Amino acid sequence: MSDSLWNIQCVWKRYYVAFLKSLPYYLLTTFLEPIFYLLAFGIGVGTLVGNIHTQGRILSYRSFVFSGIIAQTLLFQGFFEGGFGGFVRMYYQKIFQAIAITPVTLSEVLWGELLWDATKATVAAEVVGMIGVIAGHFYLESLITLIPVCFLGGMLFSAMGLASAGYSRTIDELSYPQYLLVFPMFLFCGVFYPIGNLPRILQYIAWIFPLTAVNSLVRTLTLGLPFQFMAMGIMLAWTVIFVWIARYSMIQRLVK
Amino acid sequence: MSQSPLTVIHLSKHYQNKKKSLIVEAVSDISFQVYSGECFGLLGPNGAGKSTSIQCITGFFPPTSGQVLIEGYDVHRQPRQARTRLGVCNQEETLDTDFNVIDQLILHASYYRIAKREAYQRSQKLLEQFGLMQYIQANVETLSGGMKRRLQVARALVSNPSVLVLDEPTTGLDPDVRRMLWDVLVAARQKGVAILLSTHYMEEAQRLCDRIAILHLGKILDIDSPDRLISKHIIREMVEEEVRPGVIWKRKPNLEDVYLKLTGSRLGIEGL
Numbered sequence: 001m002s003d004s005l006w007n008i009q010c011v012w013k014r015y016y017v018a019f020l021k022s023l024p025y026y027l028l029t030t031f032l033e034p035i036f037y038l039l040a041f042g043i044g045v046g047t048l049v050g051n052i053h054t055q056g057r058i059l060s061y062r063s064f065v066f067s068g069i070i071a072q073t074l075l076f077q078g079f080f081e082g083g084f085g086g087f088v089r090m091y092y093q094k095i096f097q098a099i100a101i102t103p104v105t106l107s108e109v110l111w112g113e114l115l116w117d118a119t120k121a122t123v124a125a126e127v128v129g130m131i132g133v134i135a136g137h138f139y140l141e142s143l144i145t146l147i148p149v150c151f152l153g154g155m156l157f158s159a160m161g162l163a164s165a166g167y168s169r170t171i172d173e174l175s176y177p178q179y180l181l182v183f184p185m186f187l188f189c190g191v192f193y194p195i196g197n198l199p200r201i202l203q204y205i206a207w208i209f210p211l212t213a214v215n216s217l218v219r220t221l222t223l224g225l226p227f228q229f230m231a232m233g234i235m236l237a238w239t240v241i242f243v244w245i246a247r248y249s250m251i252q253r254l255v256k
Numbered sequence: 257m258s259q260s261p262l263t264v265i266h267l268s269k270h271y272q273n274k275k276k277s278l279i280v281e282a283v284s285d286i287s288f289q290v291y292s293g294e295c296f297g298l299l300g301p302n303g304a305g306k307s308t309s310i311q312c313i314t315g316f317f318p319p320t321s322g323q324v325l326i327e328g329y330d331v332h333r334q335p336r337q338a339r340t341r342l343g344v345c346n347q348e349e350t351l352d353t354d355f356n357v358i359d360q361l362i363l364h365a366s367y368y369r370i371a372k373r374e375a376y377q378r379s380q381k382l383l384e385q386f387g388l389m390q391y392i393q394a395n396v397e398t399l400s401g402g403m404k405r406r407l408q409v410a411r412a413l414v415s416n417p418s419v420l421v422l423d424e425p426t427t428g429l430d431p432d433v434r435r436m437l438w439d440v441l442v443a444a445r446q447k448g449v450a451i452l453l454s455t456h457y458m459e460e461a462q463r464l465c466d467r468i469a470i471l472h473l474g475k476i477l478d479i480d481s482p483d484r485l486i487s488k489h490i491i492r493e494m495v496e497e498e499v500r501p502g503v504i505w506k507r508k509p510n511l512e513d514v515y516l517k518l519t520g521s522r523l524g525i526e527g528l
Contacts, residue, residue, distance in 0.1 A: 006369070014363060017355075017363070018355070093352065093353055093354075094346075094350040095350070097316070097346065097348075098351070098364075099367060100316060101315070101316055101339065101346070102339060102415075103335070103336045103339045103367060106316075254316075255316065255317055255318065256271065256308075
């Protein structure tokens with residue numbers, strides 16, 4: 001293993017050990033929240049809606065919303081861990097600064113942070129997927145094919161969070177991306193209804209935001225909806241862009 | 257004191273203001289060496305450039321120009337090799353609050369690729385030395401300020417560094433904790449560690465440091481042993497100091513007098 005990869009796994013392991021130390025707290029925040037959404041929208045709203053038409057297919061609303069909550073879990077877990085978690089670790093705990101004066105460089109610390117955040121988001125999303133399998137909405141093998149999409153999606157939203165942390169002067173300022181970016185995506189990017197139901201102009205706008213692309217890929221893998229090449233391109237492009245911004249903003253902020 | 261584990265060569269760090277119209281010379285062409293078993297002090301008030309110098313020397317900030325060598329490795333071009341030999345205690349508290357006292361040290365050792373068993377043994381020794389054994393399983397948040405600082409210095413030593421850099425390690429500490437840290441630094445120096453210490457406490461610098469660089473507005477004004485700095489710059493055997501209006505004490509000159517003398521022309525203080 002190269003020195004850099006070793007150092008990155010050291011940082012990842014630090015997060016993993018910290019996760020295990022506070023397991024009850026993390027179990028609550030990581031898994032309970034998506035399960036609440038599943039219950040509220042899958043069981044609650046799902047009973048009212050019945051079947052829906054999307055991309056030439058008829059699906060049960062419950063299946064549709066279960067797969068949407070996989071993508072929503074990636075968004076919330078990734079953004080809040082990278083954003084609020086990243087801000088606390090950078091500003092209050094000064095963990096980045098403490099590690100970056102050892103043989104582990106700041107660049108490696110930030111990669112470790114992003115990889116851990118993506119891992120955590122992937123695990124949370126897979127738990128939602130597993131519930132979907134148990135409830136009979138998805139096939140078990142779809143959970144395996146989902147892993148790379150979840151990991152990239154988790155990385156994308158973690159990087160969005162970490163970039164926000166890098167540019168926020170105070171922890172309160174993270175409310176701007178939270179309310180202007182995360183919540184609109186949550187409501188308008190196809191988690192709860194097909195974006196084809198929106199006016200055409202809003203559909204174009206929805207495709208600019210990365211959650212629409214992640215939703216589309218997750219639904220292709222879990223529900224067998226047609227693969228949209230554009231979704232893959234948009235997700236990869238946003239991942240590269242946000243990872244770059246996250247690293248740039250943090251390095252600019254910490255290294256004078 | 258023949259080897260030089262830490263060499264700083266013509267180090268400068270300049271900043272531009274936001275409009276890029278003004279260049280601030282935070283550190284300006286400083287050079288010095290710190291030898292094995294030597295404690296070298298960077299002495300100056302707040303704003304003299306001590307912390308910026310330390311951040312450049314530890315490789316966290318890139319310098320505008322110049323070079324820092326740790327055991328021959330350039331800290332900016334070969335950070336891994338250089339920092340493997342370096343222990344740092346930052347001025348601000350950077351303890352990892354997600355870990356208890358002993359795990360804190362073992363975790364830090366893992367970044368230096370020190371095996372867990374070895375790290376555990378070293379950590380226990382350090383906690384004994386720093387009087388923290390009874391808090392071995394304590395959460396970092398529950399420690400007092402003095403204990404946290406001791407733990408942070410212990411953490412800097414867990415990798416057995418050949419160069420130890422401490423940025424204002426005793427600021428805000430009680431006198432007894434300060435003395436305990438001084439004892440630990442003396443012990444580390446006796447083991448051959450090269451220590452770079454930044455401080456604005458004249459007494460600390462005079463007592464601990466073999467040599468001192470007097471830093472003012474980013475420039476080193478002089479480097480020498482405390483005694484020689486005093487004898488070189490303060491000719492009088494006793495100096496007079498007005499401690500209260502009309503009450504004048506006579507005392508032996510100290511580093512504070514040297515500092516005032518060296519920077520006095522700018523401050524308008526004469527007569528020492």
